[in-house]
Amino acid sequence: MSMEAPETSPESEEVPILDVRNLQTTFFTEKETIRAVDGVSFDIFPGETVGIVGESGSGKSVTARSLMGLVDSPGRIIQGSSIRFQHLEAVRDYAATFPKRTVDLGRLEQQYDPAELCERGGLSPREFDRDTRREVTIADIVAAGYGEQFDLVDDNDCVFVTGGDPDDPETITEGFVEVTRLTGEAQRQMRGDRVAMVFQDPLTSLNPVYTVGNQIKEALTLHQGISGKEATRAAANLLEDVGIPDARRRVKEYPHQFSGGMRQRAVIAMALACDPEVLICDEPTTALDVTIQAQILDLLAELQEERDLAIMFITHDMGVIADVSDYVNVMYAGEIVERAGVETLFEDPKHPYTQGLLESIPGQHPGERLRTIEGSVPTPNEQATSCRFAPRCPKAFDDCTEVHPVRVPVDDAGDGEHSAACLLYPEDLTEGAAVRRHVELQDGGDDE
Ligand SMILES: Nc1ncnc2c1ncn2[C@@H]1O[C@H](COP(=O)(O)OP(=O)(O)OP(=O)(O)O)[C@@H](O)[C@H]1O
């Protein structure tokens, strides 16, 4: 996985493997429109675990399924959303395999002025998770699905090269595969070979009528092209890697012969059979008892270290989040309301929702009844014009029902590592000035 090309600069290692911007996944049911994921932005670096935490119905699983290209009908990822997969080896591989779907963005960058395109199309920089039009790039416009209207790209295009010659994939130094634009074989290759997912219930991933070994072998054949005796051996090795004792015998057993914890280990082995760069875990330990849960979390940490895996870890359990994450995204009603490094989040939570979640961890106030946040997560049916947490928020004031907060930096360092979407911030401004700042940012900055 190392980047051996001599022209690769050291900075290229600093690129997040997944860059998610303004992700919006909407369910268009007969009865209503549900904006399950509504403008979510975050990134994940190789070897890093990014947690997503929030109450039931906040949009965690739909975020995960969007990254996997597994959104069920009547759901759709809508225009403006972008999920960039920025693994250099994968980009080269895709450019070689799908040359007709590969675009030289470097060339387009020389021909077009993104700010002018925004102006012409009436596009707000918010659409690209940017503060001002000047910050918008051609990559933003194309990735978010606005390239067609300016005749920059075709519907089919999904591999975007920003450095190097797309016709000579080995020379590529920078680029991305846009996950939201993948279809057909290109999508299948991403889902299998590059990004894998582990669900809460291992039985959704295991077929009861085949042996565990055969299912892992099938994954190995499909994604790594190995079969026969070699695959049998590799399957047993994988089971061993995930800590299943007596693996050589157990590959021949059926899922029902495994305990819950062992099944989840088998599912993780299956995910690893694809040798993915990104592993998405959606409540993988929720159904397990505490001891087994801890073992699975240890296993994931070990595998991450060995393979430099990027992990997105979803749970509603603040305790688990504290254990596994490097960074945490707190989700509420389809939005990320706070993001911080794990220690910062627990020591200095800024958003009243995060503060509420932390207060509701059992054992915070011994002898007292467990505190909970009253009420429940609303279903976002319309574009937000106010703070969706305001009706439950102990700190809400009048403007909270009038202005939709934008996520702003809240850390002392001001490096953007810690941000929250709440009208109480930035703290150094007066309440009125802070509210005005949010209105301005919402409108797309003070571009002149
Ligand atoms: N197939 C679907 N059709 C319609 N609405 C859906 C569908 N899947 C999810 N939703 C809606 O999207 C919203 C977010 O759901 P999601 O499953 O992502 O929540 P979650 O945060 O994972 O919750 P939990 O902790 O219960 O798993 C919910 O309002 C849900 O009703």
Ligand code: NI
């Ligand atoms: Ni879920």
